[in-house]
Amino acid sequence: MGDRINFAFKDREGHAVVLYSHWGATGWQHDIAGALEHARPRWDDSAYGTRMMISYLISDKLMDETGYGIYAVTDTSCLDSSFDQVIIIDFSNKTVIDGSVAVDWDKFVIAYSAGVPTS
Numbered sequence: 315m316g317d318r319i320n321f322a323f324k325d326r327e328g329h330a331v332v333l334y335s336h337w338g339a340t341g342w343q344h345d346i347a348g349a350l351e352h353a354r355p356r357w358d359d360s361a362y363g364t365r366m367m368i369s370y371l372i373s374d375k376l377m378d379e380t381g382y383g384i385y386a387v388t389d390t391s392c393l394d395s396s397f398d399q400v401i402i403i404d405f406s407n408k409t410v411i412d413g414s415v416a417v418d419w420d421k422f423v424i425a426y427s428a429g430v431p432t433s
Contacts, residue, residue, distance in 0.1 A: 323364040334383040347426035360405035
């Protein structure tokens with residue numbers, strides 16, 4: 315079964331690194347708000363920002379064999395949301411996209427960061 319979700323970290327060219335989480339769909343907004351806040355110093359650098367966000371998201375499971383996977387896509391439109399939920403973290407527009415709803419990063423952090431530690 316699982317509680318699957320894919321987080322696609324989209325760069326300025328439209329390519330993405332995708333973090334698959336087998337158990338992360340519940341409460342993903344809080345998790346992404348914390349990851350965004352952690353990576354705030356690198357919001358203008360998709361390479362470092364993506365690495366910082368992924369590190370934050372998997373920090374408690376870093377050495378585990380299961381739970382997370384990472385893969386790359388050349389175009390986020392090829393991600394199939396019919397099976398697993400897909401969230402796009404867009405570094406060009408500084409938005410979190412859930413389906414057809416895009417939210418500015420600052421607004422997203424404010425809305426979902428209750429109790430998120432700042433770095």
